[in-house]
Amino acid sequence: MDGRKLIQILWPAFVIAGAAEAVFFTVFDPRDLRLYGEPLEASRTAIYSVGFFALWLVAAASSALTIFFQRTAAEINRCPIPDARDRPVGCPRRADGGTCS
Amino acid sequence: MNDVNKAAVPSRKPVEVAEQALYEIRKKIYPRAVTGKFASLRWLFVWLTQIVFYGFPWLVWNDRQAVLFDLAARKFYIFGLVFWPQDIVYLTALLIISAYSLFLFTAVAGRVWCGYACPQTVYTEMFLWIEHRVEGDRTARMRLDKEANGTRKIRLKLTKHALWIALALWTGFTFVGYFTPIKPLFQDVVNFSAGGWATFWILFYGFATYGNAGWMREQVCKYMCPYARFQGVMFDPDTLIITYDTQRGEPRGSRNRSADYRAKGLGDCVDCGICVQVCPTGIDIRDGLQYECIGCGACIDGCNQVMAKMGYPKGLIRYSTENALRTQMNSQQIARRAARPRILVYSGILMAVVVIAMVTLYHRIPVKVDVIRDRANTLRGMDEPVVENVYRLQIMNTDELPRQITIRVSGLEGMTIESEAQPLEIRGATNRVVPVRVKVQRAGVEPGSHRIDFTVEARESAPGSQAEPIVIHEKASFVLH
Numbered sequence: 103m104d105g106r107k108l109i110q111i112l113w114p115a116f117v118i119a120g121a122a123e124a125v126f127f128t129v130f131d132p133r134d135l136r137l138y139g140e141p142l143e144a145s146r147t148a149i150y151s152v153g154f155f156a157l158w159l160v161a162a163a164s165s166a167l168t169i170f171f172q173r174t175a176a177e178i179n180r181c182p183i184p185d186a187r188d189r190p191v192g193c194p195r196r197a198d199g200g201t202c203s
Numbered sequence: 204m205n206d207v208n209k210a211a212v213p214s215r216k217p218v219e220v221a222e223q224a225l226y227e228i229r230k231k232i233y234p235r236a237v238t239g240k241f242a243s244l245r246w247l248f249v250w251l252t253q254i255v256f257y258g259f260p261w262l263v264w265n266d267r268q269a270v271l272f273d274l275a276a277r278k279f280y281i282f283g284l285v286f287w288p289q290d291i292v293y294l295t296a297l298l299i300i301s302a303y304s305l306f307l308f309t310a311v312a313g314r315v316w317c318g319y320a321c322p323q324t325v326y327t328e329m330f331l332w333i334e335h336r337v338e339g340d341r342t343a344r345m346r347l348d349k350e351a352n353g354t355r356k357i358r359l360k361l362t363k364h365a366l367w368i369a370l371a372l373w374t375g376f377t378f379v380g381y382f383t384p385i386k387p388l389f390q391d392v393v394n395f396s397a398g399g400w401a402t403f404w405i406l407f408y409g410f411a412t413y414g415n416a417g418w419m420r421e422q423v424c425k426y427m428c429p430y431a432r433f434q435g436v437m438f439d440p441d442t443l444i445i446t447y448d449t450q451r452g453e454p455r456g457s458r459n460r461s462a463d464y465r466a467k468g469l470g471d472c473v474d475c476g477i478c479v480q481v482c483p484t485g486i487d488i489r490d491g492l493q494y495e496c497i498g499c500g501a502c503i504d505g506c507n508q509v510m511a512k513m514g515y516p517k518g519l520i521r522y523s524t525e526n527a528l529r530t531q532m533n534s535q536q537i538a539r540r541a542a543r544p545r546i547l548v549y550s551g552i553l554m555a556v557v558v559i560a561m562v563t564l565y566h567r568i569p570v571k572v573d574v575i576r577d578r579a580n581t582l583r584g585m586d587e588p589v590v591e592n593v594y595r596l597q598i599m600n601t602d603e604l605p606r607q608i609t610i611r612v613s614g615l616e617g618m619t620i621e622s623e624a625q626p627l628e629i630r631g632a633t634n635r636v637v638p639v640r641v642k643v644q645r646a647g648v649e650p651g652s653h654r655i656d657f658t659v660e661a662r663e664s665a666p667g668s669q670a671e672p673i674v675i676h677e678k679a680s681f682v683l684h
Contacts, residue, residue: 113427128291131277146275147383147400 107169115161122157123150231348232421232485234331235341235477239504241318248319249328257373260380265603274382278632284564285601285632289571296560303553305430309437310545312522313444314498317431323423324497326374326416327483330367337363341480367417368409375409421484424497431494440525441540445498447478447489447520448528455489460513471519475509478502478520488520569602570661574679577638590645590683596637598659603631605664606673610639614655615681618643628664641681653681 132149135142142149262269264282271280279286286293308315317324338344338359350356379401380388391397392405415423424431438444452472458464472489479487481501486493488502506520527537577593600606607626612618621640629635641655657679662672 117429127274128288128294131288145400146277147398150274151400151403 111162111165111169112158115158115165118161119154119158122161123154126157127153230485232483233341233345233480234483234501235480235505236331236335237481237501237504237508239500239507241500241504245319245324245328245499249325252320252322252325253329257377260377260385268384268386270381271384272382273384280632283603285603287571287599287601287634289599290601293560293564296556299556300553300560303549303556306437307546307549307553309434310439310442310549311541312498313438313442314431314434314496317424317434317497318499321497323415323428324483324499326412327420329370330416333366333370334363337366364417367413371409371413371416372405374412375405375407378408379405421495421497424484425495431497435494439543439545441527441537441543443522443524443537444492445488445496445500445503445520446492446523446525446528447472448518448523449489450528452489452519471510471515473509473513477505477509481505567601568673568675569600569604570606570659570673570675571599571601572657572659572675572677573597573599574657574677576679576682588645589642590648591640591642592681594639594641594657594679596639596657596659596677597634598627598629598637598661599634600629600631600661605630606661607664608635608637609660609662610637611658611660612639612641612655613658615643615648615653618655626662629661643681643683645683648683650683653683655679655681 127150132142132144132146132153135149144152259270260268264280267280269280269282273280277288305316334344338347347356347359376388376392377385382404383401388397388401391401397405419427448471451470453470454468455472455474456464456467456469457474458467458469478489479485479502481504482488483499483501484495484497486495488496500522503518503520503522507517510517510519524532524537524540526532526540532540573596575595575597577595596610598608606629608629609626610620610622612620619642621642622637627635627637639657655678657677659675659677660672661675662668663670
């Protein structure tokens with residue numbers, strides 16, 4: 103995976119996680135949350151922080167799926183073609199000479 | 204800072220430094236420093252916003268930090284106001300106000316937010332200033348980057364990055380200081396005893412500042428900013444934008460200052476390339492309005508200096524509107540077009556939300572009560588003649604006056620209430636959870652759920668206070684099996 107795709111996954115997820123964090127923790131007090139029925143031991147700051155990264159992870163998973171599903175049919179069908187020049191016109195990997203992985 | 208004047212024959216060929224940037228192959232941009240009306244205006248905004256940002260956490264109000272978003276205590280202090288999670292409607296109002304202000308400014312004068320007040324612009328400006336002090340002007344910086352690594356280059360680069368990191372860390376510290384009391388935090392940081400999460404967020408925000416303002420710069424605006432993508436929908440042909448006057452400028456071309464350029468069929472543009480060199484996003488404004496343009500006005504300042512040197516009138520690149528350029532309007536006519544329906548609607552909604560928010564804030568009742576019935580305790584005493592329900596009353600004193608609280612209950616015949624000795628004292632800007640037992644004789648009450656009402660009366664504790672007590676009614680249910 104190239105850096106560009108990585109940031110396309112992480113950056114929008116970061117923005118959404120920030121918004122979701124604000125909404126979620128405005129409504130719920132970390133002290134009222136329970137983990138498998140047990141009250142959380144950690145400080146509010148710790149729960150906010152861990153919560154943010156959890157939300158970021160969830161949002162990033164969604165972005166990653168978006169990127170994954172963006173591959174065209176041509177790419178999926180014909181990507182095992184090792185020589186990039188033989189790939190169909192419009193395939194984003196046609197020019198770069200890389201493999202499909 | 205008078206770079207533009209120094210460069211009589213500026214080189215039009217920027218050094219080709221292609222770096223594999225995060226988004227795409229990016230040619231590194233070396234913005235030339237510029238002086239002029241809009242550069243001064245931007246510096247004014249850098250000062251204003253940063254005095255507020257770096258200064259506010261240190262202000263003291265009623266013996267506490269004046270502006271503190273105390274996440275650990277779930278209370279936001281803004282001078283005399285204290286906000287609780289229940290006050291989220293004010294946060295919503297603030298967001299609506301911010302959004303409509305942005306719409307309004309954009310519709311009137313394009314991306315003024317981006318050009319002058321956006322943190323990305325402001326910090327880039329500050330980081331560029333450091334870069335300029337350390338590495339020199341644009342040409343010097345380009346030469347330095349082309350040089351092989353030597354002692355001088357390494358020394359300059361180290362100095363620049365050290366200064367950048369110092370500023371970034373201070374920014375990160377200040378940011379965290381908005382969410383956790385800054386004075387104890389400062390002590391902790393100095394003694395290397397700050398908590399793990401505080402340290403983490405200082406470094407995180409510091410790193411983001413360093414990365415965004417030092418390295419990413421215009422890429423943040425071009426690829427990461429949602430506003431840059433949708434600001435176009437707020438534009439119309441009467442929106443002020445930074446434009447190049449094609450009619451006046453073309454055909455562009457270099458010329459001798461003494462030559463009669465009009466006789467040679469040339470326009471006013473001397474094609475010096477200054478407008479491109481000063482542009483922080485590296486575009487050519489002469490190609491027309493582009494989404495990369497952050498509306499900073501650097502090209503206007505740059506071009507005006509060249510025009511002055513050539514003895515031509517200023518404003519070849521200027522703030523104007525699409526309609527004004529087409530029909531040759533003067534500035535009064537442009538100003539008159541500002542009162543168009545879109546602007547009036549945006550202003551109307553903005554004013555309405557501001558007024559409503561202010562009025563509700565002014566009339567905000569400074570005491571809030573939440574009643575939570577303690578379910579675990581409702582079944583007590585199945586066979587006893589007296590039935591008891593237990594409640595927890597969360598009483599919030601949202602402003603800074605201490606108050607005395609009396610709790611009464613009504614709704615069922617012969618109800619009695621037991622709690623700690625009343626009146627209860629509740630300090631300013633605090634909340635208190637008060638457990639209350641409500642009892643009623645079983646005889647004469649149907650089994651099931653009954654609605655009851657708690658009446659909470661809050662009286663200012665200050666002796667001699669003439670203020671009317673605040674009376675709050677909160678309903679609850681009383682369960683009898």
